[in-house]
Structure formats: structure tokens, C-alpha cells
Amino acid sequence: MKENLKFFFIKLRVFFLLSFCCTFFYFSLPKELNAFEATLGESLFKHNCAGCHINGGNIIRRSKNLKISSLKRNGIDNPEAIAKIARQGVGIMDGYEDKLGDNGDQIVANWVWEQAQKAWIQE
Numbered sequence: 001m002k003e004n005l006k007f008f009f010i011k012l013r014v015f016f017l018l019s020f021c022c023t024f025f026y027f028s029l030p031k032e033l034n035a036f037e038a039t040l041g042e043s044l045f046k047h048n049c050a051g052c053h054i055n056g057g058n059i060i061r062r063s064k065n066l067k068i069s070s071l072k073r074n075g076i077d078n079p080e081a082i083a084k085i086a087r088q089g090v091g092i093m094d095g096y097e098d099k100l101g102d103n104g105d106q107i108v109a110n111w112v113w114e115q116a117q118k119a120w121i122q123e
């Protein structure tokens, strides 16, 4: 009887330990991935876009900047629309599909969209 009880408590402990690990894993993984993507997005932006869009502005056409008001005015209201511009260009801006690499358009667009939400103010 005593042995049974001990066994039960061991099982209980293993169960809690496993649930804890799974929860920890579940919560930590997506965050790590997001952090990685954000860093990658920032770096892609610095290398391919910041030359003209420094701090979300536009040194060539000031009104076509990456601030939320300008994006919305020009009908760009989601990251996919930005990704398309990054890939194919728009108006006098060239596309950067070759330089951005696999998924780079989407990753940099997500980063730009996030910065636009935060008014390009770095944390």
C-alpha cells in the first residue's frame, strides 16, 4: 500500500514536470521565432530599403513614405501589400525580389508594417 502511494506521487510529479515543460516550450518557441524574424526584417530593411526610406520616410518622394497615414492614403493597408511593393516595386521605385531572398519580402514587410503601427519610434 505504501509503495503504491509512493508510485502514485512519482507519477504525479512526472506528469506535472512534463506539463510544465510543454507549456514552457509552447510559450517560448513562437516568441523566439518572432524575435528572430524581427531582427531579420530590420536587417533586410537596413540593407535594401533604408537608403531611401530612412526612419520610414522617403528621400525621393516625401509623400510616399512608410508612415501609417501615407500607407493608408495610398491604399496599402496590410503587410502583404508592402511585400508586393518590396518584390515588384511601385511607380518609380524598383522591385527588390532578387536581393530579398526567400520570404524576405514578407519578413521585411511585416517589420515595416509593425514599425508603421508604432509610428517608427524604436523601443
Ligand code: HEC
Pocket (backbone or CB within 6 Å): 045, 048, 049, 050, 051, 052, 053, 058, 060, 061, 063, 064, 065, 066, 067, 070, 071, 074, 076, 082, 085, 086, 090, 091, 092, 093, 094, 096, 108, 109, 112
Ligand atoms: C532607391 C530608393 C528606394 C529604395 C531602395 C526603396 N524604395 Fe520604396 N519607394 C521609393 C520611391 C521613390 C517610392 C515612391 C514610388 C512612386 O510612387 O512613384 C517608394 C514607395 C514605397 C512604398 C509605398 C509608400 C506609400 O506611402 O505609397 C512602399 C511600401 C515602399 N516603397 C517600400 C519599400 C521597401 C520595403 C523597400 C526595401 C525592400 C524599399 N521601398 C526600397 C524609393 C525606394
